[in-house]
Each structure stands twice: as structure tokens, then as C-alpha cells.
Amino acid sequence: MKRKDAIILTGDHHLSTSIRTPLRADAFDKTDAEKIENIQHHFKMIMEELGLDLTDDSLSGTPYRVAKMYVHELFYGLNPAHKPKLSTFENKYSYKKMLVEQHITIDSACEHHFLPIVGYAHVGYIPKDKVVGLSKINRLVDYYARRPQVQERLVLQVLNDLQEVLDTKDVIVSVTAKHLCVSSRGIKDQSSYTTTLEYGGAFSDPNTRQEFLNIVSQTAL
Ligand SMILES: [Zn+2]
Numbered sequence: 154m155k156r157k158d159a160i161i162l163t164g165d166h167h168l169s170t171s172i173r174t175p176l177r178a179d180a181f182d183k184t185d186a187e188k189i190e191n192i193q194h195h196f197k198m199i200m201e202e203l204g205l206d207l208t209d210d211s212l213s214g215t216p217y218r219v220a221k222m223y224v225h226e227l228f229y230g231l232n233p234a235h236k237p238k239l240s241t242f243e244n245k246y247s248y249k250k251m252l253v254e255q256h257i258t259i260d261s262a263c264e265h266h267f268l269p270i271v272g273y274a275h276v277g278y279i280p281k282d283k284v285v286g287l288s289k290i291n292r293l294v295d296y297y298a299r300r301p302q303v304q305e306r307l308v309l310q311v312l313n314d315l316q317e318v319l320d321t322k323d324v325i326v327s328v329t330a331k332h333l334c335v336s337s338r339g340i341k342d343q344s345s346y347t348t349t350l351e352y353g354g355a356f357s358d359p360n361t362r363q364e365f366l367n368i369v370s371q372t373a374l
Pocket of ligand 1: 263264265266267268332334
């Protein structure tokens with residue numbers, strides 16, 4: 154297969170290679186300000202290549218706006234310095250049943266097309282000795298969503314971190330999201346969306362998993 158055909162195929166099948174987002178060794182050697190300046194330059198080149206006149210008032214600020222948005226908003230989650238601190242508490246109430254944090258907003262971007270992935274995540278766990286602040290779950294999901302991403306990897310990254318800090322395998326993560334690279338290009342399917350589900354421990358039992366799915370099924374996309 155020709156290299157270009159292989160690139161197109163990979164993008165359409167949305168294959169992911171590893172649970173870790175592939176990053177260069179020098180990924181954070183430059184400051185955010187340097188990155189914004191460089192991206193601004195490169196994005197201006199793209200716009201000019203497309204034939205746009207950047208002396209127009211409406212377009213002149215776009216390269217800077219895009220660069221700032223990439224570094225500070227859409228892709229801030231690439232930088233491990235921004236990872237939320239997942240402080241845990243002792244499970245004093247001995248709550249041993251399922252806790253579900255649902256309808257967590259997903260604002261991500263697919264790494265194959267840099268187009269938005271929008272939807273919701275639902276996270277459940279059964280505490281052992283530790284519990285985590287509820288909003289920390291939302292922050293963790295947002296951190297992993299805010300980078301060029303594939304949905305399969307997103308659920309795995311959230312699951313792994315929560316299993317580690319909560320010191321239990323009894324965690325489940327689902328994401329249901331719309332991919333603009335499916336709806337606005339390629340197959341141009343406006344109505345489909347994608348669900349990914351990853352779990353461990355007690356959630357391997359179909360009954361426990363079903364209990365979680367019953368709770369989150371009340372949530373419409
Ligand atoms: Zn895509």
C-alpha cells in the first residue's frame with residue numbers, strides 16, 4: 154500500500170497504537186509563549202496557502218487566536234504539568250456500593266483530523282478504602298480529553314489513573330461522543346455517534362456492569 158493510502162486508511166479506521174499519547178521527548182522544552190508564537194507563524198502559512206488574504210481585518214488575528222486556543226484550551230491536557238491532583242480521602246462512611254459520576258462533558262479533538270469530538274463520559278467505581286473528590290473525576294476526564302485524542306485511548310487513560318489512585322480495579326468508564334470527522338467529512342454520517350466502554354474488577358461481572366449501564370442510560374446524548 155502506498156504511504157498516502159495508508160495514512161488515509163488509518164485516519165478513517167481510527168486505530169490507536171498505545172494507551173500513552175505519543176509525545177516527543179522534547180515536547181515541553183519550549184514555553185507556552187514560544188509555542189503560541191511558532192504555531193501562529195505556521196497557521197498563517199496554512200491560511201495563505203489556502204489563498205486567504207491575511208491583511209483583511211477579519212482574518213489578520215486568526216493565526217494568533219488559533220495558536221492560543223491550541224495551547225491554552227483545546228490541547229492544554231498534553232502537558233503533564235496540567236494534570237489535576239487527584240487527592241483521595243479515607244472512606245470513612247464505609248460506602249461500598251457503586252458511585253456514578255455521569256454526563257461529564259467531553260470536548261476533545263480527534264488526532265487523525267484535528268476535528269472536534271463532543272459528547273459525554275460516565276464514570277463509576279466501587280470504593281475500597283479510598284474515595285476521590287467528585288469534581289476531580291470531571292477534571293481528570295477533561296485533562297485527557299483536551300489533547301489530540303482517539304476515543305478508545307481516552308477511556309483507557311481515565312480508567313488506569315482512577316484504578317491507580319483509588320487503589321481498586323473496580324472502575325468503569327464509558328464515553329459516548331459525536332466525531333465531526335465522521336459527520337462532516339468522509340462518510341458524512343450526521344446521526345451516528347460512538348460509545349467506548351472500559352472496565353475492570355467487579356465490573357467484569359455482567360450484573361454489576363448492567364447496574365451501571367441502567368443508571369447512565371437515563372442520560373441522552
Ligand atoms: Zn478523525
